Amino acid sequence: MTAIDDLGHITGLAYCLTTPEDLAPYAVDWRGAYRGQPIAVLRPGTTGEVAEAVKCCAAHGLAIVPAGGRTGLSGGAVVQQNGPPSIILSLERLNRIRGIDVRDFSIVAEAGCVVQTIQQAAADANRYFPIQWGAQGTAQIGGMLSTNAGGIRTLRYGNARDLVLGLEVVLPDGRVLDDLRRIRKDNSGYALRHLFIGGEGTLGIITAAALRLQPALKRLETAFVAVPSPDAALALFSRVMGCGADVVAFELCARFCLEMAGRHGVGLRIPMALDSPWYVMVELAAAHESVPLRDMLEGALADAMEKGEATDAVLAESEAQRLSFWKIREDYPECSRKEGPSLGTDTAVPVSSVPEFINTAERELKARWPDGRMAAIGHAGDGNIHLSLHAPAGFKGDRPAWIALCREMEPLVNAIAVSLGGSFSAEHGIGQSKRHAMATHKNPVALDVMQTLKHALDPQNRMNPGKVLP
Numbered sequence: 001m002t003a004i005d006d007l008g009h010i011t012g013l014a015y016c017l018t019t020p021e022d023l024a025p026y027a028v029d030w031r032g033a034y035r036g037q038p039i040a041v042l043r044p045g046t047t048g049e050v051a052e053a054v055k056c057c058a059a060h061g062l063a064i065v066p067a068g069g070r071t072g073l074s075g076g077a078v079v080q081q082n083g084p085p086s087i088i089l090s091l092e093r094l095n096r097i098r099g100i101d102v103r104d105f106s107i108v109a110e111a112g113c114v115v116q117t118i119q120q121a122a123a124d125a126n127r128y129f130p131i132q133w134g135a136q137g138t139a140q141i142g143g144m145l146s147t148n149a150g151g152i153r154t155l156r157y158g159n160a161r162d163l164v165l166g167l168e169v170v171l172p173d174g175r176v177l178d179d180l181r182r183i184r185k186d187n188s189g190y191a192l193r194h195l196f197i198g199g200e201g202t203l204g205i206i207t208a209a210a211l212r213l214q215p216a217l218k219r220l221e222t223a224f225v226a227v228p229s230p231d232a233a234l235a236l237f238s239r240v241m242g243c244g245a246d247v248v249a250f251e252l253c254a255r256f257c258l259e260m261a262g263r264h265g266v267g268l269r270i271p272m273a274l275d276s277p278w279y280v281m282v283e284l285a286a287a288h289e290s291v292p293l294r295d296m297l298e299g300a301l302a303d304a305m306e307k308g309e310a311t312d313a314v315l316a317e318s319e320a321q322r323l324s325f326w327k328i329r330e331d332y333p334e335c336s337r338k339e340g341p342s343l344g345t346d347t348a349v350p351v352s353s354v355p356e357f358i359n360t361a362e363r364e365l366k367a368r369w370p371d372g373r374m375a376a377i378g379h380a381g382d383g384n385i386h387l388s389l390h391a392p393a394g395f396k397g398d399r400p401a402w403i404a405l406c407r408e409m410e411p412l413v414n415a416i417a418v419s420l421g422g423s424f425s426a427e428h429g430i431g432q433s434k435r436h437a438m439a440t441h442k443n444p445v446a447l448d449v450m451q452t453l454k455h456a457l458d459p460q461n462r463m464n465p466g467k468v469l470p
Contacts, residue, residue: 003060007042007087010052015093017041026088029078030071031337033399034432036079038065038088045093047168047176047207053089054205055174063462064089066201068143069114071135073346074431076147076200080466091142094207100125105213106165106182111142111206118211127213130157130248134330142206148198150427152329155381156248156285157214159427160197167193168208172458182210195453200429201464203457215287217248221297222283222322225304226276226312230355233280233380235309236300237351243300245284245293250381251329252354253279257336257377261328264338268328271314271321280310280380281325332377336388340395341402342375344388345413346434349422351383360416361387369406384426387413414441430468439470 001009008016017023018040028035039062044050057064063086067077079086094110097118101107102125109118115129115136122129131144133151143149145167150159157163166180179193196204227233233252240247255274262270284293297315304310316322336342349357358376365374371392378385389409391402414424414437424437438447451469454461 003056003062004040006056006060007040007053010056011042011044011049015043015045017043026067026070026090027078029073029075031073034075034078034081036081036083036086038079038086041088041090043090043093047094047170050089050091050094050170050205050207051174051176054170054172057087058172058174058460058462061085062087063465064201064205065464066091066142066146066205068092068111068140068146069135069138070143071139072143072147072431073428074147074433076429076431076464076467077143078432080432083466084462086465089205091140091205091207094142097121098208100127100213101182102127104182105215106210107213108180108182108208108210109141110208111140111145113141115139115141115144122213123216126216128216129163129211130214131160131163134333141209141211145197145206145209146200147429148427150379150382150384152249152251152326152379154379154384154427155250156246161194163212164193164197164209165212166210167196167206169196169204169206171204172460172463176207177204180208180210198429200431200468202454202468203463205463217285217287218289219286219291219293220283220322221293222281222316222325223297223301224271224314224325225280225282225301225310226272227278227280227310228276228308229278230358230380232309233278234352234355235307236280236282236304237381239304239309240282240284240297240300243284243296245286245291245296247282247381248285249281249283250379251281252376252378252380252385253281253329254374254376255279256373257332257375258328260339260375261332261335264335265328265331268331269324270328271325272312276311281329329377336375336390340391341397341399342388342390343403343406343409344386345410345424346384346386346426346428347413347417347422347424348382348384348426349417349420351381353420353422354380354383354385357416357420357422358385358387361413364412364416365389365409368412369409372406372409383422411437411440432467435466435468435470438468
């Protein structure tokens with residue numbers, strides 16, 4: 001029997017896709033930057049089927065590329081072009097919520113559950129799952145964990161890693177590591193789950209997770225604020241952090257980013273005239289309705305304006321208006337793509353270094369590519385700023401043509417971030433796109449330890465080859 005026959009026997013032929021039409025969506029990443037042809041797409045429905053599929057692929061010498069909602073930005077869920085014969089193992093049918101414990105503030109969900117489904121299940125139980133970003137309606141839990149995704153609320157709740165109590169993982173030899181315990185304290189040896197969170201499927205396939213929940217948020221206050229500079233934004237950040245409320249989001253946006261959103265967004269409304277070079281979106285939250293968030297926010301903004309840290313502000317007067325503020329941020333990536341060719345980065349620096357990072361990058365990019373247009377947007381409250389360089393208005397070429405002109409932009413920005421004690425990969429993962437940066441910037445001892453772990457768990461290099469490690 002062929003490998004396809006054996007794989008189809010495991011899942012049923014209906015869930016072993018082989019036609020060009022069925023394979024096409026899995027052969028390209030969301031940005032269209034990476035393409036690779038799998039020999040099949042397997043859609044198992046249980047952890048046992050995943051384990052049998054892994055064993056089957058080992059017997060036939062096939063590599064495995066796990067895939068979730070395929071919203072990643074680093075090419076991690078696409079077969080490596082000119083790599084070994086590979087299958088895509090899609091977790092989309094492992095989409096059950098196995099249990100929710102309101103007293104324990106936890107939920108156990110399979111890897112194919114859409115993030116928004118987990119958010120809704122938590123809300124229905126008067127709890128809150130705090131991961132939030134634009135792709136949450138498509139992204140799946142397995143992908144979220146395998147890339148250690150972040151989002152706009154990392155400032156308060158941490159990245160995906162910080163929300164995990166336990167994992168179920170299929171190892172490269174087909175064994176199932178069942179570590180779904182929901183306990184908060186466990187010093188019984190190595191915390192193995194952390195090997196697989198951020199591992200992008202290179203050490204094993206996450207099939208389920210026990211996740212932390214938070215108390216439901218009963219009050220939210222959100223403001224859209226004009227600030228004169230990144231330095232002023234950081235001063236405002238310190239002010240709101242000390243106002244007495246939980247600050248759950250603090251986003252910094254250059255005016256150019258909002259101009260793009262205004263041009264290309266569907267149903268977007270910018271809440272004020274774009275007269276300032278920089279803007280901030282800040283949100284406070286409380287788990288009890290009596291907390292005077294409005295007074296806290298208004299007081300902080302009044303003090304900021306008196307000190308010149310802010311020049312204008314609009315506070316959301318309704319839930320609809322609050323959501324409209326965040327729709328600008330969430331829809332920005334698509335608006336940016338519609339603006340034309342660009343090259344982007346995913347860097348993080350210490351929060352205090354955000355202004356220096358932005359100012360240095362702006363100066364260096366302007367010197368090297370004077371016609372390029374720098375966009376800066378991101379999670380200033382946790383130091384993760386996404387810089388991109390857009391082609392000039394009226395540029396006649398496509399994205400590859402623009403990349404050919406400014407391919408050194410990303411290494412330059414990465415080097416600036418690392419020089420300030422930062423990272424070249426904050427929340428999007430390494431995938432294929434940042435392997436070169438791993439070789440350049442990752443501590444060599446850390447790389448050696450990672451390669452040792454990879455060889456110990458996956459000596460045949462069958463798990464998502466060509467990803468993460470240089």
